[in-house]
Amino acid sequence: MSSATADRLARQIEFLVEVDKLKEVLRRTVVTQSRRAENSAEHTWHLCLVVVTLAEHANAPQLDLLRVLRMLLIHDLVEIDAGDTFAYDAAAMVGQHEREARAAERIFGLLPPDQTAEYRALWDEFEAHTTPEAQFALACDRFQAMLLNARTEGHAWKKHGVTHDRVLARNAAVQDGSQAIWEYATRMIGESVAQGHLPPAPAGRK
Amino acid sequence: MSSATADRLARQIEFLVEVDKLKEVLRRTVVTQSRRAENSAEHTWHLCLVVVTLAEHANAPQLDLLRVLRMLLIHDLVEIDAGDTFAYDAAAMVGQHEREARAAERIFGLLPPDQTAEYRALWDEFEAHTTPEAQFALACDRFQAMLLNARTEGHAWKKHGVTHDRVLARNAAVQDGSQAIWEYATRMIGESVAQGHLPPAPAGRK
Numbered sequence: 001m002s003s004a005t006a007d008r009l010a011r012q013i014e015f016l017v018e019v020d021k022l023k024e025v026l027r028r029t030v031v032t033q034s035r036r037a038e039n040s041a042e043h044t045w046h047l048c049l050v051v052v053t054l055a056e057h058a059n060a061p062q063l064d065l066l067r068v069l070r071m072l073l074i075h076d077l078v079e080i081d082a083g084d085t086f087a088y089d090a091a092a093m094v095g096q097h098e099r100e101a102r103a104a105e106r107i108f109g110l111l112p113p114d115q116t117a118e119y120r121a122l123w124d125e126f127e128a129h130t131t132p133e134a135q136f137a138l139a140c141d142r143f144q145a146m147l148l149n150a151r152t153e154g155h156a157w158k159k160h161g162v163t164h165d166r167v168l169a170r171n172a173a174v175q176d177g178s179q180a181i182w183e184y185a186t187r188m189i190g191e192s193v194a195q196g197h198l199p200p201a202p203a204g205r206k
Numbered sequence: 207m208s209s210a211t212a213d214r215l216a217r218q219i220e221f222l223v224e225v226d227k228l229k230e231v232l233r234r235t236v237v238t239q240s241r242r243a244e245n246s247a248e249h250t251w252h253l254c255l256v257v258v259t260l261a262e263h264a265n266a267p268q269l270d271l272l273r274v275l276r277m278l279l280i281h282d283l284v285e286i287d288a289g290d291t292f293a294y295d296a297a298a299m300v301g302q303h304e305r306e307a308r309a310a311e312r313i314f315g316l317l318p319p320d321q322t323a324e325y326r327a328l329w330d331e332f333e334a335h336t337t338p339e340a341q342f343a344l345a346c347d348r349f350q351a352m353l354l355n356a357r358t359e360g361h362a363w364k365k366h367g368v369t370h371d372r373v374l375a376r377n378a379a380v381q382d383g384s385q386a387i388w389e390y391a392t393r394m395i396g397e398s399v400a401q402g403h404l405p406p407a408p409a410g411r412k
Binding site: 031 | 247252275
C-alpha cells in the first residue's frame with residue numbers, strides 16, 4: 001500500500017469512527033417491540049431496506065438505486081452535531097438548515113477532498129428533493145416514520161399531540177416519490193384515526 | 207393501484223414491519239460513545255457506510271456495489287429468530303447455519319415469491335462468500351467489528367477473553383475482499399496488543 005493510499009484510508013476510517021455517534025441520536029419514533037426511542041442509525045438501515053424492497057413502486061420508471069442508498073446512508077449524519085429535529089416542531093425547525101449545513105461541512109470534511117465533495121453533493125441532493133432519486137428517498141424516509149407510528153398505536157403522534165391533518169400535510173411529499181406508497185399511507189393513517197391512535201384535526205381546522 | 211399491486215405492497219410492508227425486530231438483537235461489540243451493546247440494525251447501517259466509503263480498496267476492480275449493499279441490508283435478518291452468534295464462541299456456532307436457514311425461510315417467506323427467492327439468493331451468496339461482492343461484504347463486516355473493538359479499548363475482546371491469535375485467525379478472510387483493509391487491520395490489532403487492549407496468544411499457542 002502506497003503512503004498516499006495509507007493516508008487516504010486513515011482519513012476514511014477516522015470518518016467511519018466519527019459517524020458511530022449517529023447511534024446515540026434519538027428520534028421521536030419508537031421501535032415496535034420494546035417501544036424505546038429509535039436512533040437515527042438503525043432508522044437509516046430500516047429505511048434503506050424499505051427502499052430496496054419497495055423500489056418497484058417508485059413513480060420514476062428508471063431509478064439509480066445505488067445513488068438513493070448512498071444518499072440515505074449519509075442523510076442523517078448532520079444530526080451528530082445538529083440533533084434530530086422533530087418533524088412537527090416548527091420552532092425547532094428555525095435555523096435547522098444552517099445548523100445542519102455547518103455539521104455537513106465538519107463531518108464530510110473529515111474525508112479526503114473528493115469524497116467530501118461527493119457526500120456533500122449527495123446530501124444537498126437529498127435536501128433539495130428535486131431529482132427522482134431524492135424524491136423516492138424522501139418518500140421512504142417519511143413512510144418509515146409513519147409506519148412505525150401506526151404500528152405502535154400512534155406512540156409519537158399521541159405523545160406530541162400531532163393530529164391527522166398535520167400528518168397528511170407533513171407527508172404529502174411522499175406522493176412525489178411514490179403514488180402507490182402514498183395511497184397505502186393515507187389508508188393506514190385513516191385507520192389510525194378510526195382506531196383512536198391519531199387524533200382528528202381540531203374543529204375549525206381541516 | 208390494482209388489487210394485485212395492493213396485495214403485493216401489503217406483503218412487502220408486513221415484511222418491513224417484521225424486520226423492525228432486528229433493532230432488538232444485541233451484538234457483543236459496544237458503540238464508541240455510551241459503550242452500550244450495538245444492535246444488528248445499526249451495525250448494518252454502519253457496515254453499509256463502510257462499504258461505500260472504502261469501495262475503492264476492494265481487491266476486485268469492478269464490484270457491483272448495489273448488490274453488496276442489498277446483500278448486507280438483509281444479511282443479519284436471520285438473527286431475529288436465530289440470535290446473534292458471537293464470532294469467538296465455537297460451541298454456539300454448532301448448528302448455527304441450520305438455525306439461520308430456517309429463519310431465512312420464515313422471514314424472507316413473508317415477501318412475494320419473487321422477492322423471497324431474490325433475498326434468499328443474496329443471503330446464500332453472502333454466506334458462501336465466494337463472489338467478489340460477498341468477499342468484500344464479509345471483509346467490511348469483519349472490519350467494522352474489529353474497528354469498534356479497537357476504538358473501545360478492546361471492550362468485547364477483553365470481556366470474552368479473546369486473544370490476538372484468534373482475532374487474526376477469525377478475520378483472515380478480510381484479505382479475500384481487500385488487501386488494503388487487511389493491512390490496516392493487522393496494524394490496528396497489533397497496536398491494540400501493544401496498548402494492552404488485546405491479550406497476546408497464550409504461551410504455547412501461536
